[in-house]
Amino acid sequence: MSDLFAPLAVGCLVAVLSALAVILVRRPIYAAIALLVHSLSLAALFALLAAPMVAVGQLIIYSGAIVVLFLFVVTLLPTGGRELAPGSSRLVMAAVAAAALLVALFASFAASAPLATAASAVADLGVAAVGRALFGPLLVAFELTAPLLLVAMVGAVVIWRRHEPRPRVAPKPQAATEPRRLVMHQ
């Protein structure tokens, strides 16, 4: 894996920079574009890490569906989704919390077992192996994604409909009509 160090470094750099752009850019539409760059760089990282199936999934699901959904929502928002500028105290608090989290994560990683790719590990990670895992040990989780997606879809529609603004003017009561009578022609 040492020959892949340079492309991996480029991918990691792009991923971190685009993530910073997502959270620091003022306009949400630029943030959505930065999220697109971020997800593309992660797909490249997955491909470099010999996970082609996850890379393709990232491309189709993340770049293709989720980011486009974000773009749609941002353009649907009133005022283009512009935000009140966060105060500098908020920025400092977020930076301090992120730094503390980063130190904790690095400490826990340093305390864990050393990383080295086992020579035998690289062999069997193709699409067939992933498929065997999906339909073997992970079958329950895999099958549960179908109802999960269905419930998410129905839930989104229900949330949207429930907040439908009620009409300002009450609908006119319909004129009471006499029930139609059956008239016999004579």
Add this chain to the structure above:
Amino acid sequence: MSSETLVLATSAMLFAVGAAGALLHRHPVAMLMAVEIMLNAANLLIVLGARVRGGADAEAAALIVLVLAAAEAVIGLALALAFFRRRTVPDVNEAAEIRG
């Protein structure tokens, strides 16, 4: 520095950046984007583990995480849109109720 350490450090940094974004913003869509970054960081770690330990199970789990992220984005964005039907000020602190 080995490649594995580099990817590990990237994953930690992405998670921290996502957490900072979720703390920084009050706009619901911006907060959702930050949460997506955190999910991506976790997924990168899962794929790295699959690579190092040679487990195809972990790669399949990463795929399931992708699907979960899709479901989460759909519900979160629907809530954000429902939120903006009533208000124009993008501040999640204003949201006190879920019923319309």
